[in-house]
Every structure is written in structure tokens, then in C-alpha cells.
Amino acid sequence: MTIAETAIDWFDLNARDLPWREPDASPWSILVSEVMLQQTPVVRVLPAWRNWMARWPVPAALAADPPGEAIRMWDRLGYPRRALRLHACATAIVERHGGEVPDDLELLLALPGIGVYTSRAVATFAYGQRHPVVDTNVRRFVSRAVAGEPDAGPATTPADLVACEALLPDEPARAARASAAFMEIGALICTARSPRCAACPVVSTCAWKATGRPMPEGPTRRPQKYAGTDRHVRGLIMAVLRQSDVPVSRHRIDLVWPDEVQRTRALAGLVTDGLAQPAPGLPEHYVLP
DNA sequence: CAAACGTGGCT
DNA sequence: TAGCCAAGTTT
Numbered sequence: 001m002t003i004a005e006t007a008i009d010w011f012d013l014n015a016r017d018l019p020w021r022e023p024d025a026s027p028w029s030i031l032v033s034e035v036m037l038q039q040t041p042v043v044r045v046l047p048a049w050r051n052w053m054a055r056w057p058v059p060a061a062l063a064a065d066p067p068g069e070a071i072r073m074w075d076r077l078g079y080p081r082r083a084l085r086l087h088a089c090a091t092a093i094v095e096r097h098g099g100e101v102p103d104d105l106e107l108l109l110a111l112p113g114i115g116v117y118t119s120r121a122v123a124t125f126a127y128g129q130r131h132p133v134v135d136t137n138v139r140r141f142v143s144r145a146v147a148g149e150p151d152a153g154p155a156t157t158p159a160d161l162v163a164c165e166a167l168l169p170d171e172p173a174r175a176a177r178a179s180a181a182f183m184e185i186g187a188l189i190c191t192a193r194s195p196r197c198a199a200c201p202v203v204s205t206c207a208w209k210a211t212g213r214p215m216p217e218g219p220t221r222r223p224q225k226y227a228g229t230d231r232h233v234r235g236l237i238m239a240v241l242r243q244s245d246v247p248v249s250r251h252r253i254d255l256v257w258p259d260e261v262q263r264t265r266a267l268a269g270l271v272t273d274g275l276a277q278p279a280p281g282l283p284e285h286y287v288l289p
Numbered sequence: 290c291a292a293a294c295g296t297g298g299c300t
Numbered sequence: 301t302a303g304c305c306a307a308g309t310t311t
Binding site: 154 | 290293297298299300
């Protein structure tokens, strides 16, 4: 048994029952799920995805609404630029591809908010093509099980794609299922902090387990602070804008954070990013775009 | 290419 | 409790 076949057998029994994995899930619904899942846990994506698909079942429906509606619906999934880009993505799909999510890797990659991982995920999971789909879960799992390394590097490299491609079965549908299985094992078993090797389907051949499961040495990533950062302040301002049906006064925004310099910088950044804009014809007020 | 970019739950 | 972590993309 190859690692892929073993993973697929495990996946057949242990895969989570997620709506975007249903056989009738549309390419658009899969694309939306992939974007929402960028840096956001499944449990928080689930309700947001249902609301999103109920309101905008096809790209053209989303493109027909203003981007601010996407930002509102995004709620607190985090990184609201993803909502903005998903709206831009829907618009591009309508303009470039007649409203149909393209099935070509290069065309997918050219869409706003769609990078190396997501383009491959859509081509693979929505269209059944044979591509390596390499996210943080897969990189960690393959690093450990195949290379014996406790952790993968900070970003996906071409070498990662080659290494994962080598593990895939020839038949596209099987390859797609193998990628989903790798991701699931990485998410549920081969986790970053406390891997559950006792429940792992490939533990008997795992290179990392064979070497005694050494954990990574030094601090592998820089501290990820949030409290008091510009990100924090931007988040506070966006929460106010999201929740308001009417233009929000600068005075109201001033209440979210005491430091005026930082507050001003955060608001200016949001305007620059297209997440907020001055209310037309109403000085000192802001609205979603 | 390193840094910026939200948010909340878990250990 | 403070820090770590979660299906990345863009500049």
C-alpha cells in the first residue's frame, strides 16, 4: 500500500462531513469555502459559508451587489480583505468567464484572492484534476511522514509541490481524494502541537516516528502579537462599520481606540485598502464600499 | 522575501 | 494567562 492509498482508506472512514465536500457542491461553493478557510478554522467557516451560499449561490449574484455587502456577510471570519477579493473574484469570473468558475489552473490563479494553494484546490476538488494540493496541513504531514522533519518551512515551495506530486496516484479522481485525505490527516491527526500518532494510519511507515518524533528546536516563527497593533485597531473600526446601517461619524470611530495617531493611521489604511470609504456628500463620515 | 493582514478558541 | 494556532495571498 502506498501512503496515498493508506490515507484514502482512512479518509473513507474518518472524513468530516463538510457541506462543500458533498457530491453536488458547485465549483463556486468550493471556491468560496477555500477562500473562507484561508487562515480561519472550519467551525467558524461553516455557518458563514451556509449564509453566503444561500444569498449568493452563483458568482453573478455576488457581483451584482456592492462589495460592502460581502464585507458585512463576512462578519468576523477575519482578514476582511478576503471578502473584498472574493467579491472582485466573482466580478472577474463574470467578466472573463461568463459567470462560470474556470477549470484551468492558470485562469484560476489569475483571479483576485486566489493563490497557488487555492487555484489547485479548486481545480482538484471542484473539477477532479490531478494536481498536488499543498497547504500547511499537507506540508506538515509530508514533512514528518516522508522526510522525517518535525515541521515544514514557512511557505510552500516548488520543491513541496514536486514532493507531493510524487505521492499522488495516477488516476485524477484518486489523486484528488488523496490530497483531501492528506489535508484531513494533517488537520485531525498530524497536528502542529500534539500529534495523535496512535490514531495515525501511516504511523508504521512514518519517518518522523521512526526517529523518535523530535520536536522542532528553536522558535520557528516570530511572535504573533495582536493586542494594540494596527491590525487590532483596524478590526475595531471594521466592526463598527459592519454593524452600522448608516454612515459612521469620525467621532464614533474615535471612540474605538484612544491613540489618535494609530487610529488615524488605521482608518487611512482601511480606506487605502478599499475596505472603507468617506461617505459621499457627508464630511467626516465613513461607510463600507 | 519578510511583513502585513483578523479573530477567537484552546492549552 | 499568555502564547500558540487555524485549508494563504499580496506587496
